Amino acid sequence: MENNRKLIRSLGLGYVIVVVVGNIIGSGVYKKIAPMAAELHSAGWVLIAWIVGGLITLFGALSNAEVAGLLADTGGDFVYYKKIYNRFFAFLYGWSLFAVIQTAAISSLAYVFAQSLNSMLELPELLPSLSHYSIAGIFFPFEGFTVKLIAIALILVLTFINVKGIKTGATVSSLVLILVFAGLFLIVAFGLASHQSHLPEAFSFNSNSQTSVTISTFFTAMLASFWAYQGWASVGFIGGEVKNAKKNIPKGIVLGVFIVIGVYLLVNITYLSLISVPQLEGIYKSGNQIAAVESVRAFWGNNGVFFISFLILITTLGCTNATILASARPYYAMAHEKLFFNSAGTLNKANVPANSLIMQGVWAAVLVLSGTFDQLTDMIIFAVFIFYGATSLAVFILRRKMPDAPRPYKVWGYPIVPAIFILFCIVLVFNTIIARPREAGLGLTLIFSGLPVWWYLHRKNVK
Numbered sequence: 001m002e003n004n005r006k007l008i009r010s011l012g013l014g015y016v017i018v019v020v021v022g023n024i025i026g027s028g029v030y031k032k033i034a035p036m037a038a039e040l041h042s043a044g045w046v047l048i049a050w051i052v053g054g055l056i057t058l059f060g061a062l063s064n065a066e067v068a069g070l071l072a073d074t075g076g077d078f079v080y081y082k083k084i085y086n087r088f089f090a091f092l093y094g095w096s097l098f099a100v101i102q103t104a105a106i107s108s109l110a111y112v113f114a115q116s117l118n119s120m121l122e123l124p125e126l127l128p129s130l131s132h133y134s135i136a137g138i139f140f141p142f143e144g145f146t147v148k149l150i151a152i153a154l155i156l157v158l159t160f161i162n163v164k165g166i167k168t169g170a171t172v173s174s175l176v177l178i179l180v181f182a183g184l185f186l187i188v189a190f191g192l193a194s195h196q197s198h199l200p201e202a203f204s205f206n207s208n209s210q211t212s213v214t215i216s217t218f219f220t221a222m223l224a225s226f227w228a229y230q231g232w233a234s235v236g237f238i239g240g241e242v243k244n245a246k247k248n249i250p251k252g253i254v255l256g257v258f259i260v261i262g263v264y265l266l267v268n269i270t271y272l273s274l275i276s277v278p279q280l281e282g283i284y285k286s287g288n289q290i291a292a293v294e295s296v297r298a299f300w301g302n303n304g305v306f307f308i309s310f311l312i313l314i315t316t317l318g319c320t321n322a323t324i325l326a327s328a329r330p331y332y333a334m335a336h337e338k339l340f341f342n343s344a345g346t347l348n349k350a351n352v353p354a355n356s357l358i359m360q361g362v363w364a365a366v367l368v369l370s371g372t373f374d375q376l377t378d379m380i381i382f383a384v385f386i387f388y389g390a391t392s393l394a395v396f397i398l399r400r401k402m403p404d405a406p407r408p409y410k411v412w413g414y415p416i417v418p419a420i421f422i423l424f425c426i427v428l429v430f431n432t433i434i435a436r437p438r439e440a441g442l443g444l445t446l447i448f449s450g451l452p453v454w455w456y457l458h459r460k461n462v463k
Helices: 015-025 031-039 043-071 077-084 087-121 147-164 164-194 199-203 215-229 233-239 244-273 277-284 293-326 329-336 354-368 374-400 418-434 437-447 450-462
Strands: none
Touching: 015 164, 015 244, 015 329, 031 043, 031 215, 031 277, 031 418, 043 199, 043 215, 043 233, 043 244, 043 418, 077 087, 077 329, 077 374, 087 147, 087 277, 087 293, 087 329, 087 354, 087 374, 087 437, 087 450, 147 244, 147 293, 147 354, 164 244, 164 293, 199 244, 199 293, 215 233, 215 244, 215 374, 215 418, 215 450, 233 244, 277 293, 293 329, 293 354, 329 354, 374 437, 418 437, 437 450
């Protein structure tokens, strides 16, 4: 099916860390503090939500690292689920990646890139007369059509770059990540050193709201923080292209998540020292402002707006590229198991799954037209945590089924750490169904849209 071509193990630990961090640091570090403030109403609670979100992410990453160290191969969790559970559950996960989790992540990132570019260039709005046209009163494909076309163009261009080879895509991510870290460091250094910074305010629990923080509002706020931390598991998708994968993937996941937690805390403390929680709530309600832009405006004025807009542009460019690079590999692995369309299982002359990349790019472009940034990201987090919980449960299953198998990495704090993460996943999923029923409903619909595909492929392969 692939003309005897095979994936090449060309990526070392450094590239693994780049892919982990590059898949995580995207739009969330600039935008998600505003919806968190709108839920929690105090800086102290917002920081706690970031810390708890980071710790829970780390617990999930530690659990995933043990499974990855034991079973690492191209396809990531799809390969794990096939060996641990069954082919149907593995297919449902892989289909969910294609239908919503990874493709909607690509769409969301490209959308924020397009918003930033549009704010810098002030491009004219296209088809404004159709902006109120809707599908079932839920989807408004022509609303903000200029931004959506830019996002679609970005997805298609980056897909073309990654079709040229994995080293090309990984190198682009490395260069972009250097610029991103430099930019974030400048924001932290100049922001905290400025006269406008009031550092004690970043840790204050004072609130102007009469509404108290509840478990439900805290979990709803963490939907936003989890979007900012989302993406760390994507490195497992390229397991077949990593040198010494069973050691380098667990190390890369853990080191990458630690780096991101540290960066996020520094950056968000800076934001909270520069702008108040009521201001952040106003930014969220406006719908067209970005918290990072207003923070930089506070100490650099309008001149800083261009800088932060350009940094958001570069960051989302890098994260979109890293997500596109990693996300197409599970469909390639699925096709080899006859659980996806056959053409997705072929490699081109550069030894990359070009058809898989193209299918992913086309569907991600369609999803750009389907919704807003926050609607897409809440839908992603709801769907992905169902499967994150399944991966952590696999730690217990594999310890029982394969007790003597060599494990390059064992999860720290077993059994408490994976158990806490599993419990957290259950609570988050049910809370999202209650607090965000539309996003949860759309997520479940896209997940279970794979059932007719499973039936078709199963019937075809039986014949």
